[in-house]
Amino acid sequence: MILDGIGLPGQLKLQQAAVIVVGAGGLGCPALQYLAAAGVGRIGIIDHDVVELSNLQRQTLYTESVLGKPKAESAACALKQINSRLHIDAIVDALAPTNARTLLGSYDVILDCTDNPATRYLLSDAAVQLCKPLVSGAAQRFDGQLCTYNLGPDGPCYRCLFPRPPSPEATPSCEETGILGAVTGVIGSLQALEAITIIVGLHDEQPSLLVYAALGVPPFRSIKLRKRRATCPACGTEGDKVGKIEEIDYVQFCGGARPDWETLGLSPRDAESRITASELRAIMESKPVRILDVRPKTEFGICHLPSSIHVPLHNLVADPGEYLSPEFETYVVCRLGNDSQIAADALRGARPDPAFVIKDLVGGLTAWSRDVDPGFPVY
Numbered sequence: 001m002i003l004d005g006i007g008l009p010g011q012l013k014l015q016q017a018a019v020i021v022v023g024a025g026g027l028g029c030p031a032l033q034y035l036a037a038a039g040v041g042r043i044g045i046i047d048h049d050v051v052e053l054s055n056l057q058r059q060t061l062y063t064e065s066v067l068g069k070p071k072a073e074s075a076a077c078a079l080k081q082i083n084s085r086l087h088i089d090a091i092v093d094a095l096a097p098t099n100a101r102t103l104l105g106s107y108d109v110i111l112d113c114t115d116n117p118a119t120r121y122l123l124s125d126a127a128v129q130l131c132k133p134l135v136s137g138a139a140q141r142f143d144g145q146l147c148t149y150n151l152g153p154d155g156p157c158y159r160c161l162f163p164r165p166p167s168p169e170a171t172p173s174c175e176e177t178g179i180l181g182a183v184t185g186v187i188g189s190l191q192a193l194e195a196i197t198i199i200v201g202l203h204d205e206q207p208s209l210l211v212y213a214a215l216g217v218p219p220f221r222s223i224k225l226r227k228r229r230a231t232c233p234a235c236g237t238e239g240d241k242v243g244k245i246e247e248i249d250y251v252q253f254c255g256g257a258r259p260d261w262e263t264l265g266l267s268p269r270d271a272e273s274r275i276t277a278s279e280l281r282a283i284m285e286s287k288p289v290r291i292l293d294v295r296p297k298t299e300f301g302i303c304h305l306p307s308s309i310h311v312p313l314h315n316l317v318a319d320p321g322e323y324l325s326p327e328f329e330t331y332v333v334c335r336l337g338n339d340s341q342i343a344a345d346a347l348r349g350a351r352p353d354p355a356f357v358i359k360d361l362v363g364g365l366t367a368w369s370r371d372v373d374p375g376f377p378v379y
Contacts, residue, residue, distance in 0.1 A: 010200035011039060017199045020044035020104055022095055022123060023113035024071040026058035026174065026184030027137045027191065031111055033061065034192035036079040040199070042087040043079065044107055047071040048094040058174075058181030095119060097245045100126040109195045112136040113188065115173055117165045118250040124149055124158030125245045128235045134158070135194045137187040140172075142180055142214040144187035147225070148194055150235065152205030154227040157235040159242075161209075161225065165254040183214055273344060275359045277371040280331055290328040292316070294343045295335055303365070303377040305333065313339045320350040329357035337364035 001011050019040050021028045024047040035043055049071050051062045059071075066074040076090040091103060100122055104110055110132050112123045120136065127134035133151040136158065138144060149157045190210065197203040207225040231239045242248060251257055275283075283289055291308040293300055300310045313334070316323055324330070324347060332347070334340040340360035347358045361367065369376040 005202050006200050010202075013200050014039045014196065015041040017109070018042040018044070018107040019109045019111065019195050019199075020046065020089075020107040021111040021113055022046045022119070023115070024059075024061070024075045025049075025055065025113060025115070026179065026181065027139060027188040028111070028113035029059045029061040029075065030185045030188030031113060031137075031192040031195075032075055032079055033082065034189055035195065036082045036086055038192070038196055039083070040086075040195075042089070042107075044089040044091065044103070045072045045075050046091045046093070046095050046103060047075070048092055054175070058179060058184045060181075060185070095122065097122060097248055097250060100245060101130060104132065105130055107132065109198055110134045111191050111195060113191065116254075117171055118254045120158055121165065121253065122245065122248075122250045125234050125242055125248070128157050129245065133198055135191050135198075137191045139184045139187045140174060140179055141177055142183060144183050144212040146187055146190050146194065146210040146212070147208070148198070148203075151198065151203070151207070155205065155207050156225060156228045157232060159234045160229040160232045160236075163232075168255050168257065180214060183212070186212060186214075273348070273359055274341075274362045275331060276362050277368045280361055280368075281372050283329070283331075288328055290325050290330045292323060292330060292332045292343065293334070294332060294339050299335060299379070302379055305365070305368070308333065311343075313343055316343050317346050320346040323347065324351050324356075326356070330359075332358070332360040333368075334361075334364045336366055337362055340364060 001008055017040050019035055021032055021035070021044065024032065024045050028045070028047070032043065032045065047070070050068055051066050051071055051074055053067060056062060056064070061075045061078040062071070070092045072090040072092045076088045079086055079088060093099065095103065104126055110123060110127055112120060112134055114120060114123070115138070123134055127150045134149040136147050136149060149155060194203070207227065209223040209225055211221045211223065213219055228235055230236045233240055233242045291305055292311050293304050293308045294311055294313040294316055296312060297310065304310070311323055330347065332340040332343045337360065344358050344360040351358070365376065366378060369378050
């Protein structure tokens with residue numbers, strides 16, 4: 001309250017404000033913590049997921065005691081311990097086109113703390129139709145970014161910047177790529193800061209994209225964005241409009257559901273060219289074989305089968321003939337059983353001899369841990 005530009009009037013604005021956070025994960029947790037500590041009077045939390053052990057390295061509102069419990073409700077309990085006067089709406093339903101405007105309509109600022117394009121387009125369209133600012137964050141590996149959409153008379157929306165969504169295969173999740181937990185803390189905290197400055201009236205409303213690279217020098221870069229696009233189907237004044245969001249299939253608009261790599265790894269394209277974990281164990285116990293592990297170096301360093309040879313996928317595909325061995329049967333493994341299929345195909349293409357045994361492991365090392373060795377690490 002003693003900060004110039006905020007003072008008692010600003011603190012009262014925060015107390016009277018309502019902010020909704022969509023996604024109580026790595027970005028949502030720090031955002032929620034700082035919004036609650038700042039004295040925002042009403043906070044909504046939308047998340048239909050439950051707390052898992054792997055979440056704890058970045059989702060700092062949770063502890064081991066709440067594993068398996070809904071994130072929205074667990075986050076609400078944690079926030080109450082920070083600020084008992086908070087009014088919290090914990091919503092365990094998934095955000096969808098049919099409920100988006102109803103769930104978001106009574107809040108002043110929307111925070112997008114999700115990790116998939118379909119929800120980002122839905123939130124952006126809903127924010128435009130509800131005339132609400134949307135503070136969007138993203139983080140992956142060592143990098144993150146922050147942008148506020150639909151703010152001020154010229155503020156662009158998400159569709160203005162990204163008229164066409166990326167393919168589902170090009171948008172891997174944190175589970176697939178890994179993430180440094182503190183990166184989500186940085187971006188989530190900045191999202192809370194952005195919401196606070198909007199509420200108290202300190203935001204300059206100039207559209208920009210803040211890019212963060214934890215290993216970069218300097219770590220922050222600010223990119224000035226163009227103004228609202230006149231032909232944007234969501235917020236523009238020209239051309240066709242997206243229409244009612246309740247009638248849009250955002251998943252199909254984004255090219256369909258994100259691939260389930262674990263299921264795909266278990267689905268044999270050619271049963272004769274693949275081998276199960278139990279079958280591989282039996283063969284390994286009966287005779288010498290050649291096992292090629294095509295995972296990245298970091299993953300191979302976490303765990304690997306005894307006597308397996310590390311050959312990163314890109315190296316093998318570039319020159320498969322170098323990794324052929326006429327003396328032993330060759331079996332290719334990876335994490336889930338997808339990259340191994342690519343590698344095995346490349347090896348067979350370099351040695352198209354039916355008598356030459358080249359197979360890959362169905363389900364990868366995840367299946368090995370499940371079906372053969374429960375003590376084998378899963379990551």
